[in-house]
Amino acid sequence: MIINNERIIRIREVLEYRQEDLLLILDNIHDPHNASAILRSADAFGIDSSHFLYTQDEQLELSDGVSGHTLKWSNISTYDSTTELMKIMRTRKIPVVATVIGENAKSYEKRDWTLPAAIVFGNEQNGCSDEILKIADELITIPMLGFAQSLNVSVAAAIIFSEIRRQREKKGMYKKNWSKRKQEWLDYWIEREYASRLRRKLPKTPKL
Template identity: 35%
Template sequence: MLGLRQPDLAVCLEKVHKPHNLAAMMRNCDATGVHHLHAIWATKHQIRRGTAVGSQNWLKLHSHKTSADAIGQFKAQGMQLLVTHLSDKAVDFRQVDYTRPTAILFGQERTGASEEAIAAADQEIIIPMLGMVQSLNVSVAGSLILYEAQRQRQQAGLFATPRLDEAECQRILFEGGYPKLAYLCRIKGLDYPHIDDEGQIQADADWWQIMQQDGRVALQEAPQILSGWQRKMLGN
């Protein structure tokens, strides 16, 4: 899965306020190989774990207080910015080249993308509608556009070679596979250990000894459940 991630294809949700839409978009990203999901919001929302189906454990979620912050980051990375917006300048989303470094911005459910985002867009895109309604639900629109991006990138061979750097792969493997141990590392200030090809932790005795110190008390505050062998290693 990590070998298929596309670090130069990002999704940005601009003030999307419905938690289930955020969770559904995370699921879309995970399914299509998108690694970075950006959210612009004044107040963070709780991720609906049932809708996300665990996708939040395998993505990199970036939070921004303003649209300018997110847009500035995309521009600094040399990414083309696509904004979903119904206008005379907009083109069919299938006419865009998604093999380029790309960030796709989806606006708020009711009002759409902000004027600031539209002004910064390299291209406005639309999903053609043949009925009376002018738009689809944001997560549905996201799935259509992301699967077109996936199709183009598959044809271009961009999934053939792993593109996510090893440090990020190791972070995901440890935090996703050992959430409580990752929690302890953070509160104890420990570096994450290496995860081998079998998914096992490679750490010396000193690392485990530090993890065992006051481990029981700290783990009572963590949300996930350790497996039996992990509890044994921590003396819990």
């Protein structure tokens, strides 16, 4: 048998914990190590899918090593238009929550993360783009107590994801759940494993 039952059970278990109403948006992140580290945290905390927006920079070459070899299990899509990306968020009725630096935003700890969210992290120099800030439904920040006014974007993501998990675990939202969409991803991942090992054509990726 090319894929043993334990492997299939593990793949299904990971999918069961994925939170379908939690999405990640990376707004013109240009450091591949930061992007890969964020994807690793997203996988660890059950973020459903990751959406890369490139309106300023070219697409990145992500590092599978930095991501803890989670790239192949990450549901990733890329966009070169903010409008195109926002159409998807509006269709799925998921609020856009942009991370910013400053006192005019809500502390990430005060946000109710049991509610749906598409969390946006901006690039390392300029933060979220003006386009994103104009259309964001909410702004959140990580309050700083020292001389530093910001954190590395991958560190900030891990902190916020940890709070999301804390709130959702308290509400029992990580209990095993299944859906037609998750079944499609399970079928895809298993078929891809077979195709890769038998050197066959890879299956078509399911819709995000």
